[in-house]
Amino acid sequence: MDLREKAAELRRYLDYHAHRYYVLDSPEVSDSEYDAKFRELVELEAANPGLQTPDSPTLKVGGPPVDGFVSHRHLVPMLSLDNAFGEDELRAFDERVRKGLGVETVAYNAELKFDGASLSLTYEDGLLVRATTRGDGTSGEVVTENARTVRGIPLRLRGDVPGVLEVRGEVVMFKDVFEDLNRIRLERGDQAFANPRNAAAGGLRQLDSRLTAARRLSFFCYGTGAGPRLADTHSGLLARLQELGFPVRQEAQRLEGADALVDRVAHLQTLRADLPFGIDGVVIKVDSLDQQDDLGFTARGPRWAIAYKFPAEQAFTKLVQIGCQVGRTGTITPVAELEPVFVGGVTVTRATLHNYEDLKRRNVREGDTVIIQRAGDVIPEVVGAVLDKRPADSPEPSEPTACPECGTPPVRLPGEVALKCPNRACPAQVSAKLRHFVGRNSMDIEGLGEKLIDRFLEAGFLQDIPSIYRLRLRREELEKLDKLGEQSVANLLASIEASKNRPLDRFLNALGIRFVGDRSSKDIARHFRTLEAFRTAHYEDLMALPDVGARTASEIESWLEDPLNQQLIQDLIDLGVSPVEADAPVGDLYAGQIVVFTGKLEQMTREEAEDLVIRHGGRPAGSVSKNTSLVVAGPGAGSKLVKAEQLGVRVITEDEFLATIPG
Numbered sequence: 001m002d003l004r005e006k007a008a009e010l011r012r013y014l015d016y017h018a019h020r021y022y023v024l025d026s027p028e029v030s031d032s033e034y035d036a037k038f039r040e041l042v043e044l045e046a047a048n049p050g051l052q053t054p055d056s057p058t059l060k061v062g063g064p065p066v067d068g069f070v071s072h073r074h075l076v077p078m079l080s081l082d083n084a085f086g087e088d089e090l091r092a093f094d095e096r097v098r099k100g101l102g103v104e105t106v107a108y109n110a111e112l113k114f115d116g117a118s119l120s121l122t123y124e125d126g127l128l129v130r131a132t133t134r135g136d137g138t139s140g141e142v143v144t145e146n147a148r149t150v151r152g153i154p155l156r157l158r159g160d161v162p163g164v165l166e167v168r169g170e171v172v173m174f175k176d177v178f179e180d181l182n183r184i185r186l187e188r189g190d191q192a193f194a195n196p197r198n199a200a201a202g203g204l205r206q207l208d209s210r211l212t213a214a215r216r217l218s219f220f221c222y223g224t225g226a227g228p229r230l231a232d233t234h235s236g237l238l239a240r241l242q243e244l245g246f247p248v249r250q251e252a253q254r255l256e257g258a259d260a261l262v263d264r265v266a267h268l269q270t271l272r273a274d275l276p277f278g279i280d281g282v283v284i285k286v287d288s289l290d291q292q293d294d295l296g297f298t299a300r301g302p303r304w305a306i307a308y309k310f311p312a313e314q315a316f317t318k319l320v321q322i323g324c325q326v327g328r329t330g331t332i333t334p335v336a337e338l339e340p341v342f343v344g345g346v347t348v349t350r351a352t353l354h355n356y357e358d359l360k361r362r363n364v365r366e367g368d369t370v371i372i373q374r375a376g377d378v379i380p381e382v383v384g385a386v387l388d389k390r391p392a393d394s395p396e397p398s399e400p401t402a403c404p405e406c407g408t409p410p411v412r413l414p415g416e417v418a419l420k421c422p423n424r425a426c427p428a429q430v431s432a433k434l435r436h437f438v439g440r441n442s443m444d445i446e447g448l449g450e451k452l453i454d455r456f457l458e459a460g461f462l463q464d465i466p467s468i469y470r471l472r473l474r475r476e477e478l479e480k481l482d483k484l485g486e487q488s489v490a491n492l493l494a495s496i497e498a499s500k501n502r503p504l505d506r507f508l509n510a511l512g513i514r515f516v517g518d519r520s521s522k523d524i525a526r527h528f529r530t531l532e533a534f535r536t537a538h539y540e541d542l543m544a545l546p547d548v549g550a551r552t553a554s555e556i557e558s559w560l561e562d563p564l565n566q567q568l569i570q571d572l573i574d575l576g577v578s579p580v581e582a583d584a585p586v587g588d589l590y591a592g593q594i595v596v597f598t599g600k601l602e603q604m605t606r607e608e609a610e611d612l613v614i615r616h617g618g619r620p621a622g623s624v625s626k627n628t629s630l631v632v633a634g635p636g637a638g639s640k641l642v643k644a645e646q647l648g649v650r651v652i653t654e655d656e657f658l659a660t661i662p663g
């Protein structure tokens with residue numbers, strides 16, 4: 001084969017597999033196989049410069065820097081959208097549209113509103129010739145070399161579209177890439193990116209396209225500008241764009257009427273935290289392109305589309321003070337006390353600063369204006385400070401030299417970043433341990449909440465975990481405590497009694513051993529069956545369990561080797577705590593299978609469903625991968641269901657799942 005043919009074959013191979021990976025989300029070869037072919041083409045072209053074509057995938061790694069960007073006028077302007085906040089504004093939009101068209105109901109297309117930077121791609125006779133940022137909407141900067149490096153942007157269309165076609169979409173940075181790049185930036189002492197959107201927008205505007213390539217950006221397509229009409233509806237257009245080789249998200253859906261829109265928007269909001277990239281809302285477009293033409297534009301933007309906005313996940317506020325908090329294992333965490341700020345749908349007054357090293361790296365001080373982030377149900381965190389607004393005399397934060405709760409000098413274990421209070425009797429630690437012990441997924445002692453624990457600690461009724469089971473000896477004293485009364489003491493003591501016979505996995509979880517959570521405690525309980533067997537477990541025994549890795553195994557082993565912990569278990573046994581044996585497997589129906597539940601279950605809780613799988617020899621998991629054996633999907637199932645379908649994993653309903661279980 002001559003070299004030209006060889007190069008063409010490699011290009012075809014690389015294009016085909018990049019398309020499978022970025023557009024169809026269903027790769028056929030491993031990353032390393034792809035990389036090997038890629039290097040082969042790079043070397044071939046380097047040795048024979050005449051062989052590189054304008055659509056060669058090797059252009060996707062970037063090239064030498066340019067002096068500046070040229071401005072280019074979009075053939076069709078890039079408009080922005082009106083926003084809708086909340087259901088009422090969404091319904092008002094539908095009403096305007098219906099009135100404008102003079103019809104009863106309208107079909108829409110609802111798609112994700114990607115949180116990135118918009119980009120317009122111009123193809124001439126199928127070849128990418130120009131990429132332009134949005135700019136002021138009329139003209140933007142030409143960033144073609146940079147755009148070539150973005151994953152999912154085809155350098156040549158996979159189909160014939162003669163003449164000019166402008167394709168529009170959003171350049172985003174995936175959350176994992178963002179985390180990874182920020183980790184590296186902080187390690188190097190660089191300022192972290194505030195959010196994936198800034199990192200993506202900044203990435204597109206690098207003068208050196210190799211720096212853009214290093215940001216590992218991705219592209220999702222949502223429409224067209226100038227060019228031939230490719231379909232009659234927006235849904236049809238998206239399907240056609242996908243055929244032409246553009247990544248189109250499958251969440252986009254055609255829906256009729258305002259009720260369907262309201263439901264869909266609420267559902268997409270529940271998917272937000274689980275998506276691998278950021279979205280800040282849902283874009284709703286009239287589906288028929290003729291109807292779009294009828295409605296036309298205002299000076300601001302189209303009458304046929306609206307952006308339904310989710311609550312912002314980031315906000316600015318003032319950091320009043322850096323306090324600290326002592327956790328269950330004695331870890332002292334710096335905490336930001338904030339001027340109240342509304343973010344992610346709630347008012348936030350405190351946010352975590354992770355640890356003192358992180359605080360230093362993020363360069364945050366008291367008095368700073370800071371960026372607060374709250375994504376999904378995650379604890380609010382301080383992302384960083386706005387350095388321009390820093391007061392001139394603000395002091396650098398320092399680590400505490402004494403535990404704020406008990407005054408003991410803190411220590412730092414070798415190889416760990418966390419600062420710890422070594423005093424096991426530290427009231428803050430004891431209180432946090434007790435709270436965990438009585439929690440719903442642990443011993444589930446109803447009525448013993450945070451406030452009561454602290455009152456009991458203060459009054460000397462509680463000192464440690466075993467003292468919970470000695471409370472019954474002090475019934476009269478408890479009844480005299482302010483506002484408690486006979487009945488509530490009786491209820492409390494009854495739930496303490498009831499907790500003595502919780503299942504073993506709950507008990508193991510309650511012990512608060514590091515890295516042992518809900519899932520691994522189930523796994524451990526099922527394996528060891530009894531508390532006695534667990535007490536003498538060794539590293540090798542633990543490593544045999546599928547959900548237990550080396551880190552957890554050695555943590556458990558050293559926990560069990562500590563005489564104080566063995567004493568704790570013994571004290572609890574002596575006080576009558578007797579965890580019930582883990583449910584023995586009743587069958588091997590699901591032996592060796594990994595089962596994922598997604599969406600709403602209507603006949604049982606997720607926990608009950610997972611227990612069923614476990615008791616029949618299988619293993620529940622939280623996410624879908626190619627190792628998943630089965631997905632049980634209920635109403636409202638989203639990204640996991642999509643992934644299962646893409647990977648060809650078997651999907652059944654809750655009813656079908658229950659029908660498989662004997663008895």
Ligand code: IVH
Nearest residue numbers: 079080081111112113114118170222283302
């Ligand atoms: S359509 C004329 N669809 O949101 C309609 N825009 O305020 C033009 N965006 O700058 C936009 N996801 O960059 C559309 N699925 C989506 C989008 C989307 C994100 C961005 C876009 C634009 C802004 C509109």
